[in-house]
Amino acid sequence: MSAPADPARGSAAGGAPVLSTAGLQIAFSGRSGRAAARAVDGVDLEIGAGEIVALVGESGCGKSTLARALLGLVRPTAGAVSFHGRGLVYRPRDLKAFRRRVQLVLQDPTGALNPRHTVYDAVAEGRRIHTGSTADERDHVAEALSRAGLRPPERFFLRYPHELSGGQRQRVAIAGALILQPEVIVADEPVASLDASVRGEILQLLLRLRDDYGLAALVVTHDLGLAWNIADRAAVMYLGRVVETGTVEEVLAAPRHPYTRALLSVLPESSAGEQQILAGEPPDPTRIPAGCRFHVRCPVLASGAAQAAGVADRCRSEDPGMLGGSPGVAQVACHWAHAPEPEPAEWAGPG
Amino acid sequence: MKQSTPAGATGERPAPATADAGGRYLEVDDLSVSYRTAGGEIPAVRGVSFGLEPGRKLGVAGESGCGKSTVALALLRLLPRSARTSGSVLLDGEDVLAMRWGRLRAVRWSGASIVFQGAMHALNPVQRVGGQIAEPLLVHGRADPAQARGQAAELLEQVGLPAWRARSYPHELSGGQRQRAMIAMALACRPQLIVADEPTTALDVMIQAQILRLIDELVAGLDISMLMISHDLSVLAETCDRLAVMYAGRIVEEGPAEEVFAAARHPYGAALSAAFPRVGDPASRRAPRGLPGDPPDPAELPSGCAFHPRCPEAQERCSRVDPLLWPAGADRSAACVRVLTPEQERAAGVPPADEGGGADRGHTAEPDPDGAAPAQARPHPQEWS
Ligand SMILES: Nc1ncnc2c1ncn2[C@@H]1O[C@H](COP(=O)(O)OP(=O)(O)OP(=O)(O)O)[C@@H](O)[C@H]1O
Ligand SMILES: Nc1ncnc2c1ncn2[C@@H]1O[C@H](COP(=O)(O)OP(=O)(O)O)[C@@H](O)[C@H]1O
Ligand code: SF4
Ligand code: SF4
Ligand SMILES: [Mg+2]
Ligand SMILES: [Mg+2]
Numbered sequence: 001m002s003a004p005a006d007p008a009r010g011s012a013a014g015g016a017p018v019l020s021t022a023g024l025q026i027a028f029s030g031r032s033g034r035a036a037a038r039a040v041d042g043v044d045l046e047i048g049a050g051e052i053v054a055l056v057g058e059s060g061c062g063k064s065t066l067a068r069a070l071l072g073l074v075r076p077t078a079g080a081v082s083f084h085g086r087g088l089v090y091r092p093r094d095l096k097a098f099r100r101r102v103q104l105v106l107q108d109p110t111g112a113l114n115p116r117h118t119v120y121d122a123v124a125e126g127r128r129i130h131t132g133s134t135a136d137e138r139d140h141v142a143e144a145l146s147r148a149g150l151r152p153p154e155r156f157f158l159r160y161p162h163e164l165s166g167g168q169r170q171r172v173a174i175a176g177a178l179i180l181q182p183e184v185i186v187a188d189e190p191v192a193s194l195d196a197s198v199r200g201e202i203l204q205l206l207l208r209l210r211d212d213y214g215l216a217a218l219v220v221t222h223d224l225g226l227a228w229n230i231a232d233r234a235a236v237m238y239l240g241r242v243v244e245t246g247t248v249e250e251v252l253a254a255p256r257h258p259y260t261r262a263l264l265s266v267l268p269e270s271s272a273g274e275q276q277i278l279a280g281e282p283p284d285p286t287r288i289p290a291g292c293r294f295h296v297r298c299p300v301l302a303s304g305a306a307q308a309a310g311v312a313d314r315c316r317s318e319d320p321g322m323l324g325g326s327p328g329v330a331q332v333a334c335h336w337a338h339a340p341e342p343e344p345a346e347w348a349g350p351g
Numbered sequence: 352m353k354q355s356t357p358a359g360a361t362g363e364r365p366a367p368a369t370a371d372a373g374g375r376y377l378e379v380d381d382l383s384v385s386y387r388t389a390g391g392e393i394p395a396v397r398g399v400s401f402g403l404e405p406g407r408k409l410g411v412a413g414e415s416g417c418g419k420s421t422v423a424l425a426l427l428r429l430l431p432r433s434a435r436t437s438g439s440v441l442l443d444g445e446d447v448l449a450m451r452w453g454r455l456r457a458v459r460w461s462g463a464s465i466v467f468q469g470a471m472h473a474l475n476p477v478q479r480v481g482g483q484i485a486e487p488l489l490v491h492g493r494a495d496p497a498q499a500r501g502q503a504a505e506l507l508e509q510v511g512l513p514a515w516r517a518r519s520y521p522h523e524l525s526g527g528q529r530q531r532a533m534i535a536m537a538l539a540c541r542p543q544l545i546v547a548d549e550p551t552t553a554l555d556v557m558i559q560a561q562i563l564r565l566i567d568e569l570v571a572g573l574d575i576s577m578l579m580i581s582h583d584l585s586v587l588a589e590t591c592d593r594l595a596v597m598y599a600g601r602i603v604e605e606g607p608a609e610e611v612f613a614a615a616r617h618p619y620g621a622a623l624s625a626a627f628p629r630v631g632d633p634a635s636r637r638a639p640r641g642l643p644g645d646p647p648d649p650a651e652l653p654s655g656c657a658f659h660p661r662c663p664e665a666q667e668r669c670s671r672v673d674p675l676l677w678p679a680g681a682d683r684s685a686a687c688v689r690v691l692t693p694e695q696e697r698a699a700g701v702p703p704a705d706e707g708g709g710a711d712r713g714h715t716a717e718p719d720p721d722g723a724a725p726a727q728a729r730p731h732p733q734e735w736s
Contacts, residue, residue: 200641222555
């Protein structure tokens with residue numbers, strides 16, 4: 001495998017991250033006097049060269065908003081997005097150059113492709129826009145298609161989206177991103193609209209692109225199985241914040257945050273003990289609770305375990321704070337997980 | 352129940368599936384649907400039979416295009432005009448396919464309702480969510496405007512949305528929030544049968560768990576029957592009593608949900624279930640598994656077993672034998688030649704695994720004059736055990 005040193009640690013050894021955020025906040029102003037929605041509320045996140053990072057969390061927690069910010073599609077309210085250590089410049093010309101190197105792959109390949117464009121045009125389009133060049137275009141399109149697993153590529157040149165299966169369409173969308181030879185792709189739920197059988201194939205493709213070409217990826221998903229299948233690191237997001245990060249093994253096989261544990265417990269066919277279906281109002285970014293933002297739904301606080309550990313008051317009044325984004329260190333934003341005594345309850349393990 | 356030989360009695364339609372029709376709210380028998388298109392007839396569903404008792408849940412799984420949604424739409428006669436349907440769909444003893452228009456309308460509102468896949472397109476973008484949920488209650492005179500507003504708020508809370516979301520427009524909700532609003536709409540008239548086509552596919556695990564628990568409570572508490580369609584075998588295994596796996600318009604495996612998921616007898620069922628990683632399982636770490644190839648074009652089905660071009664366990668005879676839904680263990684059935692014992696092979700006229708001959712007796716979709724071949728997708732679990 002020609003992957004960067006140790007894929008499990010991504011860029012930990014390799015120094016500066018490719019893409020990162022620092023103290024990132026994005027608020028959408030409220031309509032008619034309602035409070036602003038703090039969709040992203042202080043996130044430090046790093047994606048190293050050749051690293052696959054999974055950003056997981058429930059619907060509405062701000063994953064897509066964060067992903068859009070990483071692509072320069074939304075401007076931060078506070079904090080910054082950096083590419084190779086340099087802050088993004090939100091001028092059309094700079095953004096265009098940036099987006100060449102950081103490409104987006106969307107959830108629904110059907111919606112992303114123009115039904116009247118052939119596969120060839122769909123894949124070539126990005127390059128024409130970004131380079132204004134059609135030199136050697138055929139070769140580039142063929143190369144991108146075969147990297148995306150559509151071989152022999154010529155067979156697909158003149159097909160239209162409706163003549164392709166869902167998996168093939170997603171491969172075309174990925175080829176369209178690959179033609180610019182980006183360093184990072186940001187994939188927002190890249191397989192959510194695909195069948196399980198096809199899903200495995202696309203995930204294998206993302207792994208192969210990393211292994212063969214060192215392509216880094218941020219994969220946004222609420223599918224923990226996907227993270228287990230392909231990611232090196234996972235960041236669990238709750239109500240605008242990353243509340244737990246670490247390697248996939250650390251976060252998904254030995255979770256420390258009560259929210260991560262709850263997520264794992266409700267996976268269908270999970271063996272991680274009793275289901276902890278979180279009740280109460282789903283997170284609302286216009287009304288982020290004081291103290292730990294998870295405290296109103298936290299099973300550890302509700303069960304008295306936080307009280308027993310002597311942290312219950314802090315849960316209600318003190319924000320556990322933001323996590324640093326650097327890879328290589330497992331981190332958790334939870335008073336209880338950091339409490340020295342008693343030991344956090346035995347974790348039955350998801351598998 | 353009426354006995355029939357494994358191959359079906361001569362000249363007679365074989366007895367209905369697994370049990371007596373009595374007590375079943377829904378009874379689907381030999382349902383076939385084809386779409387007429389410019390390019391010819393597309394056989395989307397080819398002889399599907401199943402039944403459903405009140406308070407029970409049947410899961411239907413399979414890749415996209417295998418005919419799941421077509422079955423769902425056929426149950427309430429919601430198919431487009433281009434569709435041709437045969438067989439029967441009994442809802443509480445009445446044949447939906449033969450109902451008059453007025454009766455059908457009544458049934459669609461209070462007898463059965465459908466939760467469609469793709470909430471984005473099903474919601475009206477310019478109407479507030481609460482109004483859309485209250486609408487069926489008002490139209491059917493079940494509530495006055497104030498009551499309907501109250502019930503809409505209750506329904507929203509039941510599916511995990513705060514009541515104030517009633518005033519939101521669909522675009523103000525996240526993807527998952529919109530899908531929940533859709534489910535609230537389907538619950539509004541308290542139907543007896545809910546057909547849920549990919550009800551939780553766009554939802555995250557936590558909301559999915561809430562919705563599945565909600566569905567569980569409704570089905571058990573109100574004796575609602577539920578047909579749940581999903582490509583996610585793990586969700587169906589967790590939620591449903593029984594599981595039917597479809598491939599190319601047919602049911603190819605049927606049985607108790609947990610058993611089918613844990614140990615499928617049909618190679619397609621097995622491949623589908625392997626595609627769901629278990630978090631924490633070292634075998635699936637950095638090793639996503641899929642099933643290569645695409646499902647067949649229904650207009651150009653492969654000969655013999657429709658799965659044979661993709662089947663990792665295909666044998667030489669598989670391109671000639673079109674397998675029926677045969678018994679495959681207690682209360683289970685599978686449409687695969689591998690589930691047959693040699694005696695069963697002989698009785699069904701299936702050529703043995705290693706023998707080249709018998710092509711003349713190979714089963715195709717054409718009816719065999721002996722009545723040995725045409726019973727498709729029809730379980731006879733008791734008869735051979
Ligand atoms: N343009 C907008 N105006 C107001 N609120 C918004 C806007 N876009 C997103 N939001 C709100 O911000 C929060 C985060 O939304 P986002 O789309 O990032 O969630 P997500 O984690 O991607 O969810 P999903 O898994 O459902 O896609 C949600 O509460 C959403 O309602
Ligand atoms: N209105 C239609 N006209 C023609 N073909 C259709 C129509 N609807 C579905 N089909 C075809 O019928 C088959 C089954 O489709 P569908 O029931 O939607 O499958 P599923 O829900 O399992 O994905 C597919 O091959 C599909 O292309
Ligand atoms: S800080 Fe307290 S409330 Fe927050 S997750 Fe930890 S235990 Fe729960
Ligand atoms: S009949 Fe043959 S091709 Fe079909 S599923 Fe069984 S082994 Fe595979
Ligand atoms: Mg999103
Ligand atoms: Mg469908």
